[in-house]
Amino acid sequence: MRSLLFVPGDSERKLEKSLGTGADALIVDLEDSVVPSAKAAARETTAAFFAGLGDRGALPPLYIRINDLTSGFTEADLDAVVPLAPQGLMLPKVRGGGDVATVAELVDGRERAAGLAPGSVSLLAIATETPQAVLRMASFEGASPRLKGLAWGGEDLATAVGASTNRDDTGAYTPPMQLARNLCLIAAAAADVQAVDNVFTDFRDPEGLEREAREAARDGFTGKMAIHPNQVETINAVFTPTEADVAHAQEVVAAFEAAPEAGVVSVDGRMLDRPHLAMAERTLARARLAGLIPASR
Ligand code: COA
Numbered sequence: 283m284r285s286l287l288f289v290p291g292d293s294e295r296k297l298e299k300s301l302g303t304g305a306d307a308l309i310v311d312l313e314d315s316v317v318p319s320a321k322a323a324a325r326e327t328t329a330a331f332f333a334g335l336g337d338r339g340a341l342p343p344l345y346i347r348i349n350d351l352t353s354g355f356t357e358a359d360l361d362a363v364v365p366l367a368p369q370g371l372m373l374p375k376v377r378g379g380g381d382v383a384t385v386a387e388l389v390d391g392r393e394r395a396a397g398l399a400p401g402s403v404s405l406l407a408i409a410t411e412t413p414q415a416v417l418r419m420a421s422f423e424g425a426s427p428r429l430k431g432l433a434w435g436g437e438d439l440a441t442a443v444g445a446s447t448n449r450d451d452t453g454a455y456t457p458p459m460q461l462a463r464n465l466c467l468i469a470a471a472a473a474d475v476q477a478v479d480n481v482f483t484d485f486r487d488p489e490g491l492e493r494e495a496r497e498a499a500r501d502g503f504t505g506k507m508a509i510h511p512n513q514v515e516t517i518n519a520v521f522t523p524t525e526a527d528v529a530h531a532q533e534v535v536a537a538f539e540a541a542p543e544a545g546v547v548s549v550d551g552r553m554l555d556r557p558h559l560a561m562a563e564r565t566l567a568r569a570r571l572a573g574l575i576p577a578s579r
């Protein structure tokens with residue numbers, strides 16, 4: 283999933299529009315974009331939206347962001363949304379892998395009761411919204427087989443640590459936010475799940491969005507959350523391997539295939555070893571997902 287577009291779960295209009303945005307995944311939000319007094323109505327609006335979708339096969343995966351375990355809304359959210367058979371749930375403000383495991387258990391029974399295949403509802407956690415989670419970043423590894431991704435966000439953490447801002451005068455994230463971002467990236471790799479970059483809230487600044495997305499892709503994130511439909515195309519483009527990336531990856535794979543006993547090979551006058559092969563294979567896997575090369579190769 284390159285682009286994951288947030289859609290407020292209480293907005294019939296945005297839910298309807300979201301399907302035509304080209305986002306790789308939608309995250310119907312029951313959390314911060316919905317005020318407490320509207321939570322119940324948002325669950326109903328979301329259920330009605332799912333009910334009206336018909337065949338989901340042609341649609342992007344649909345995730346639902348529920349409210350966190352301290353909110354008092356979690357169980358009612360799960361009662362309402364697990365039967366909708368979402369691709370997965372996004373968990374905000376987790377305090378570590380323990381919260382992921384707790385939600386996974388809360389999903390188990392509801393999934394069974396709804397007649398869904400065990401484990402079919404996956405989880406994406408926002409791993410940096412609480413200081414506790416940042417200090418427990420290693421706990422996401424093995425937290426639950428449902429866990430498929432870790433995303434990072436900086437707004438709540440900035441508030442929690444007492445920061446006056448999360449970006450400096452140049453627009454770059456401040457050091458505490460970079461720490462959270464970087465730990466999330468590494469924790470996702472350790473847990474073998476997707477690393478998802480934060481939202482870029484200034485939706486009228488496409489250059490800023492592209493710059494931030496490029497930095498994320500450079501560092502190892504494979505997708506980015508979006509808040510506005512006009513961010514989707516940029517994000518999809520940045521997280522799709524370029525023709526040159528694909529050609530280079532194919533060259534690397536071919537060089538290793540031609541020398542199966544070799545630990546190192548040379549391509550274009552540069553030494554490449556096994557990590558480069560793994561990276562090339564990953565690029566080709568992403569190119570396949572994006573339909574750039576046939577599934578077989
Ligand atoms: N999903 C689907 N459609 C969206 C959308 C979204 N996230 N954001 C905007 N749109 C639609 C609008 O409804 C509008 O369509 P319309 O004119 O036919 O109604 C069109 O796209 C253009 O929107 P625009 O007028 O530029 O923005 P806005 O002022 O209506 O909305 C936000 C701005 C930020 C309120 C809106 O983008 C939004 O709600 N984003 C998601 C917020 C969220 O979920 N946050 C939680 C995670 S941080």
Ligand code: MG
Nearest residue numbers: 314374437438
């Ligand atoms: Mg938030």
